[in-house]
Structures are given as C-alpha cells and as structure tokens.
Amino acid sequence: MVKKQKVIYLDNEQQNKQDFDAIHKLQEELTKIDEFSIYTPDLQWFEQMVIQEQQKAKKKWRKELSFFMIIAFVILSGMIITIYQLPVLFMLLQIITTIFIAVYTSVRPLKKANHYE
Amino acid sequence: MGEREGYYRMDALIKDAKKGDHLAFAMLFRENYPFLVKYLMKITMNLDTAEEIAQETMAKCVQKIHLYNGQSKFTTWLVSIATNTYIDQCRKQKREKNWQGQEEVYRKLKWHLESRNEEWNDCLEALGNLSEEVRIPIILKHYYGYSYEEIGNWMNISPGTVKSRVHNGIKLVRRELKLGEETESHLPGQRTTK
Numbered sequence: 001m002v003k004k005q006k007v008i009y010l011d012n013e014q015q016n017k018q019d020f021d022a023i024h025k026l027q028e029e030l031t032k033i034d035e036f037s038i039y040t041p042d043l044q045w046f047e048q049m050v051i052q053e054q055q056k057a058k059k060k061w062r063k064e065l066s067f068f069m070i071i072a073f074v075i076l077s078g079m080i081i082t083i084y085q086l087p088v089l090f091m092l093l094q095i096i097t098t099i100f101i102a103v104y105t106s107v108r109p110l111k112k113a114n115h116y117e
Numbered sequence: 118m119g120e121r122e123g124y125y126r127m128d129a130l131i132k133d134a135k136k137g138d139h140l141a142f143a144m145l146f147r148e149n150y151p152f153l154v155k156y157l158m159k160i161t162m163n164l165d166t167a168e169e170i171a172q173e174t175m176a177k178c179v180q181k182i183h184l185y186n187g188q189s190k191f192t193t194w195l196v197s198i199a200t201n202t203y204i205d206q207c208r209k210q211k212r213e214k215n216w217q218g219q220e221e222v223y224r225k226l227k228w229h230l231e232s233r234n235e236e237w238n239d240c241l242e243a244l245g246n247l248s249e250e251v252r253i254p255i256i257l258k259h260y261y262g263y264s265y266e267e268i269g270n271w272m273n274i275s276p277g278t279v280k281s282r283v284h285n286g287i288k289l290v291r292r293e294l295k296l297g298e299e300t301e302s303h304l305p306g307q308r309t310t311k
Contacts, residue, residue, distance in 0.1 A: 022291045023259045029240040030260050033158050038151045046143035046150075049172070053179040054139065 127191060135182055142182075145191070146175050153195050159260065160203060160253050162245045170206065174199040196261070197271040200253060204272065207249050243293035251286040254279045259287075 082090040127148075133141035153174060157167035177198050178185075185194050244252055253272065257263045258279070265276035265283075272279065 018291055019287050022287055022294060025240045025294065026244060026255070026290065027260055029244075030159055030256065034155050036155065036158070038154050040147060040150050043140075043143050043147055046146045046175075047139050049175065050139040050142040050146070050179055053176045054137065057180050 128187070131182075131185065131187065131191060135185075142179060146178075149192060149195055152192055153199060156196055156261075157199055157203065159256050160200070160249065162241075166203075166206075170199060170203050173202050173206075177202065193263075193267075196257070196263075197267075200257070200271045204249065204253070239294055240290070243290045246293065247286055247289060251282050251289070254283045255286045255290075258283050 079090070082093070127145070130141045130145045134145055150171065153171045154164075154167050157170050157174075158164060161167050161170065174195060178195065181198070185191070244255070247255070250272075254268050257268045257271075258265070265279045268279045269276040
C-alpha cells in the first residue's frame, strides 16, 4: 500500500514537472509576441472613433426612446378609449389581468420547487 | 513616472471619459492599444483579427464605460470585454459556417515571427491547434495570471470548467511537444489506485 502511494506520488511529481515545463515554454514563446512592435494610430484617429461611437449610441438611444413613447401612447390611448366608450370591456380586461397575474405568480414558484425536488 | 502617478492619471482619464470627454477616451485607448492588440494576437493568433476585435472592443467600452466600477484595473476590464467579443465572433462564424481552418488563421503570425528571425516553433503551433475555448483560459491563467473565477466570469463558465480546460489543454500541449513521452509510454493507460 505504502509502495503504491509512493509510486503515484513520484508519478504526479513527474507530471507536474512536465506540466511546468510546458507552461514555461508557452510563456517563453508568448513573450515573443509581446516583443512585436504594434502600429498604434495617432490620437486623432482614436478621438474620431470615439466621437463616431458616441453619435451611434445617441442615435440608438433616441430610437429606443421614441419606440417606447409610441408604444406607451398606443396603450394609454387604448385604455382611455375603452374607459369612456366601452366601460364593461375595460372592467373585464382589468379582472382578467388581475387573475392572470395572480395565477402566473403562484404557478411559477411551484414549478421551481418541483424542479429542485 | 511613478506607478502611483500613472495610476492617478489613469483614474482621472477614466473619470473624464465617464463624463463623455472624447479626448480622455482617446488617450485611454491609445495608451492601452498595444497591450490590447498583443493580448488579442495571443488568443486569435492572427494580427488582422486582433486589430479588428480591438476596434470592436473599444467601441463596446465607449458604450459601457458607465458599467466600469474601478474595482479592477482598466486593462483587466479591457481583457474581459475583448475575450467576450472574440468568443461571440467565433460563435457567429461557426454559425455562418465561414470558419477558417486554424492553420490558415495563424499563417500570418507565423510569417511575422519568421520575418523577425524568430523561430515559429512547436509550442505556438500546439497552442494554435487548440480550440479557442481551451486556448483562451490557458493564456489568461498561465500568461496573465488571472484567477479561475475571473476567467469563468468572463467566459460564462464555472471556475471548475476553466480549471479542467486548462489542465486538459496543457496535457494536449505536452503531448504535441512530446514532453515526457518516454515516461508516459511505460505507464499504464489508467490509474485506478486510490
């Protein structure tokens, strides 16, 4: 038993040494890539790139905001129309939504609990 | 310039960049560009791809600078975004099925090294033959010294998975480098002793 353990210990040590050699060699070779001289564009190029990206981000934000506003407007106007024109439908929608939310929130934790069992 | 001075300078640049100052952004990027490209060259093994992903990484940084909390170094944050960007690109290319052979990818890097009278050796070849899922953790762990947790967070995998990928990757590199082949050939294939 003792003999076996010793063999494995030596074997592991040898493997570790080989791993260490491989890692050391890899590190040496990767250092060569770090010694490359990389062409770095001038400050203006970077500034231009940043300005372009900031403009793109602004455009995207404006687009998302207007999309959100349109959706909100459609939903709100729909609600107001139903309140004044079809109050019964409005009440029905309110009841259905409340039931749906109650069922959905109680079923989800149950599903999760079953999943972990 | 002292290290502390450099740190404060970097800190001031980040603060200004968060306010939307494009000159501060530009200075930050120019300072870190060689580091970023060289990191990407190691994981992509291709200069063109490295430059392309460096640009994409910087664009993402501009959009996400408000998420940088200063807890880690700025370079660490760059590495995390660059890693994610490269993994996304690989997935996209695999999906679109225009995945180039790895040999074709690193041919240019090979040429670059050889033009500097440096030898393209088995070691880089072995690293190039690994899939990016294995190559990236090996480089991040054993060259840059990041922890398994950090690497796992960036690659969206568990630290245990990172550890096993690094371990198996090193084994493959060792095999390609024929390190310890003689000793291994005398050993039985599997050890079952507890």
